[in-house]
Structure formats: C-alpha cells, structure tokens
Amino acid sequence: MEWMAWTLPTALFFTAIAVMLVSMGVLETVWPTVERKGFLPIRTTRGDRLFIGLLTSAYIQLAWLAFTDGLSLWWSVAIAAVWLAALLRWG
Template sequence: MELTFAWMAWTAPVALFFIGIALMLVGMTVWELRSPTIERKGFLPMRTTRGDRLFIGLLTAAYINLAWVGLTDMNQWIGAALGFIALIFVMAKA
C-alpha cells in the first residue's frame, strides 16, 4: 500500500507512526483534562510532567529508529518496537 504525494510516499509503517502519535496526543489531552499532571522527579535529573515525558520519549524513539535505519539492515519493525519500549520506559520512569 503506497499513496504517493508530491512531497512524500506514505507507506503503512509511516502512516501507523503518525496515527500513533496523533492518538497519543489525543489521549494525553483527555488524561490531562481528567487528571491534571503533577511534576515529579524520576531518573532524569529534572522535574517533569507527563507532557515533558511524552516529548522526551518521542525524541528517544525517533533517534532509536534513525539509528536502526542507519546502522542495520534488519527489519524496521524491530527498531520501531525498541523505540516504543523506550517511550514506555521514559513515560513510566522519568
């Protein structure tokens, strides 16, 4: 499945990635409205909110995926799974 626009080719993994980010943002908005966040300190050397942790986790997942693509020829789904695990870790432990 590939939808081609003038600027980007949408493949299933790319579409799932952006859909996942959109769902996370909607979920975080609903969560914030129902239960306002409290800053806390985890393994990161600063106090963070849920939104901070989501941002840091998404950046971490992106860098893991970029490293996976650039350094290995293995299946991209493995790199995506490792990035997702890192995101969950940051959200839970940061």
C-alpha cells in the same frame, strides 16, 4: 511534484502520534499533571516525558538505520516503543 507515499507503516505512525496527543489532552483535563522526578535527572510532567520519549525514539530509529542494514526496522520500532513506555511510566 512528488507526493509522500502513505504506506501502512507511515499511516500507523502518524495515527499513533495523533492518538497519543489526544490522549494526553484528555488525561490533562481529567487528571492534571504534577511534576515528579523519576530516573531522568530533571523534574518532568507527563507532557515533558512524552516529548522527550518521542524525540529519543526518533534518535533510536536514526541510529538503527545508521548502524544496521535497515532491513529489520521493526526491531527498532519495538525497542523505541519499549523505551517510550518505560519513560512515560518511570521517567
């Protein structure tokens, strides 16, 4: 039976997702969210924007792997992080 290789980038990725989810739970308790309209064409809450951002970040990673040699994957991580931050702030 093959097990998943827990490399440092894999561990950091899943840790970052867990930290984001816990942070959103704490933020929701302290400051309840309200729907607002940013540059997205729909009204969204903080959690909606996180979900949309994580999903589109995964698509950015897949597109990067599909259209490049895959050796410079850290550039796609940086692009996805900037996209996620912009979406959470202004989306």
